[in-house]
Amino acid sequence: MTLEELERDRAAHPGPLRDGKTNENPTGISLLSLVAEDLKTHGGNVLAPGFLALAVHRFGNWRMGLRSQLVRAPMTAAYRTAQGAVTTLFGIDIPYTSKLGRRIRIDHHGAVYIGVWSMGDDVIVRHSVTVGLVRRNATRAPIIGNGVELGPGACVVGEISVGDGCYVAGNTVLADSLPEGMAAIGVPARQVPKKQLLGED
Amino acid sequence: MSSPPEMTTAPELTPERPVSPAATQEAKSQGTSVSPGEQLNGLANLLAEDLATYDSEWLHPGFLAVATHRVRKYAKHTPGLPGSVLALACRGAAQAIDWVWGIQIPEHVRLGRRVRIWHHGCVLLDAREIGDDVHFRHDTTLGPVRGSPATNLEALPVIENGADIGSGACILGPVKVGKSAVVGANTLVMKDVPAGATILGVPGRIIPS
Numbered sequence: 339m340t341l342e343e344l345e346r347d348r349a350a351h352p353g354p355l356r357d358g359k360t361n362e363n364p365t366g367i368s369l370l371s372l373v374a375e376d377l378k379t380h381g382g383n384v385l386a387p388g389f390l391a392l393a394v395h396r397f398g399n400w401r402m403g404l405r406s407q408l409v410r411a412p413m414t415a416a417y418r419t420a421q422g423a424v425t426t427l428f429g430i431d432i433p434y435t436s437k438l439g440r441r442i443r444i445d446h447h448g449a450v451y452i453g454v455w456s457m458g459d460d461v462i463v464r465h466s467v468t469v470g471l472v473r474r475n476a477t478r479a480p481i482i483g484n485g486v487e488l489g490p491g492a493c494v495v496g497e498i499s500v501g502d503g504c505y506v507a508g509n510t511v512l513a514d515s516l517p518e519g520m521a522a523i524g525v526p527a528r529q530v531p532k533k534q535l536l537g538e539d
Numbered sequence: 540m541s542s543p544p545e546m547t548t549a550p551e552l553t554p555e556r557p558v559s560p561a562a563t564q565e566a567k568s569q570g571t572s573v574s575p576g577e578q579l580n581g582l583a584n585l586l587a588e589d590l591a592t593y594d595s596e597w598l599h600p601g602f603l604a605v606a607t608h609r610v611r612k613y614a615k616h617t618p619g620l621p622g623s624v625l626a627l628a629c630r631g632a633a634q635a636i637d638w639v640w641g642i643q644i645p646e647h648v649r650l651g652r653r654v655r656i657w658h659h660g661c662v663l664l665d666a667r668e669i670g671d672d673v674h675f676r677h678d679t680t681l682g683p684v685r686g687s688p689a690t691n692l693e694a695l696p697v698i699e700n701g702a703d704i705g706s707g708a709c710i711l712g713p714v715k716v717g718k719s720a721v722v723g724a725n726t727l728v729m730k731d732v733p734a735g736a737t738i739l740g741v742p743g744r745i746i747p748s
Contacts, residue, residue: 381688385634385638387637387638427638428638429641443686445663445686446641446643446661446663446680447641448641448660448661448678449660449661449678462685462686463686464680464682464686465641465661465663465680466661466678466680466707487685487686489686489709489711489727490661490663490680490682490709491678491680491707491709491725507727507729507741507742508680508709508711508727508741509707509709509725509726509727509741510727510741523727523741523742524741524742525741535729536684536685
């Protein structure tokens with residue numbers, strides 16, 4: 339979907355996250371292949387908390403593709419248990435209703451909350467990152483593009499869109515849309531060309 | 540805090556290779572390598588110093604993380620099967636400590652003496668080198684500017700002796716935090732910090748002391 343389509347869908351939806359009635363995993367790839375790809379993204383470390391959190395997320399979505407409620411019920415029980423474990427032990431909370439792309443890497447665990455309308459491919463999420471609502475009772479969550487990096491301690495909130503290839507610096511609070519190829523740094527965020535901040539790309 | 544056990548400051552005696560200079564000298568004169576007994580003695584001294592740094596709280600997550608790192612380095616110099624088994628055990632212990640307390644010190648980090656990690660939770664110390672008497676708190680990130688695991692050590696920060704790193708600090712890229720510098724809480728450091736300076740803010744700005 340294009341960014342415009344995503345933004346339109348998000349605006350039309352009653353709540354900040356999707357209703358969770360469907361499997362929103364990336365299409366064209368089986369659950370096992372997707373989990374294998376996530377494992378590869380995390381350096382092949384089956385004990386990486388980021389990988390485990392994502393595996394649970396993928397499973398949570400996959401089970402919504404099961405049509406029979408009878409078959410789905412034990413899967414839901416398993417998903418809820420696993421999600422509780424991953425959230426409690428690692429502090430990585432990604433509701434399955436956040437739509438995630440492929441090859442997302444969660445570098446380190448601890449204080450990670452990802453509530454997005456949609457997140458693209460090849461995103462790097464470091465620890466202590468918050469993506470979600472701008473305040474209590476807000477009703478819109480961010481759209482994160484492909485190849486984005488969210489630095490440690492970053493906060494990305496509100497009805498905003500972070501374009502492809504953007505870099506959100508550490509400890510930055512971003513509550514406005516960020517065009518493609520830009521970087522955000524500061525509290526509140528100042529937007530600068532990515533090249534200016536990082537000296538390359 | 541009781542005074543730490545005596546360790547000399549000879550160049551051979553580093554946390555990377557904690558062996559007494561006397562033992563090194565003797566081995567040199569005999570044309571042999573330092574005996575495993577001496578190496579183990581050096582490691583024991585180093586761990587005792589670390590424990591004293593943590594006021595003898597051996598269950599302190601920071602101490603456990605640092606101690607595991609010391610043994611991990613020691614295992615690298617231990618040849619053969621015992622070395623491999625010890626290295627694997629250390630890797631397992633490091634992963635467990637990361638799981639439970641969220642403190643990760645990657646294997647390549649050169650860690651100085653008397654380093655204190657005051658609290659746990661979101662502590663990722665991916666530096667090239669951390670000097671002596673450096674203090675860290677929780678929610679602290681040392682690492683590359685980009686999150687890709689740094690295959691290049693040159694892309695990682697160097698923290699010099701006596702630096703004091705505030706909670707929430709982010710020190711990213713090939714930057715040097717100078718001797719006894721102070722990095723304020725929640726500060727983003729992407730440029731060198733001169734010795735003795737105080738830096739605060741996002742992005743970090745040197746403030747007059």
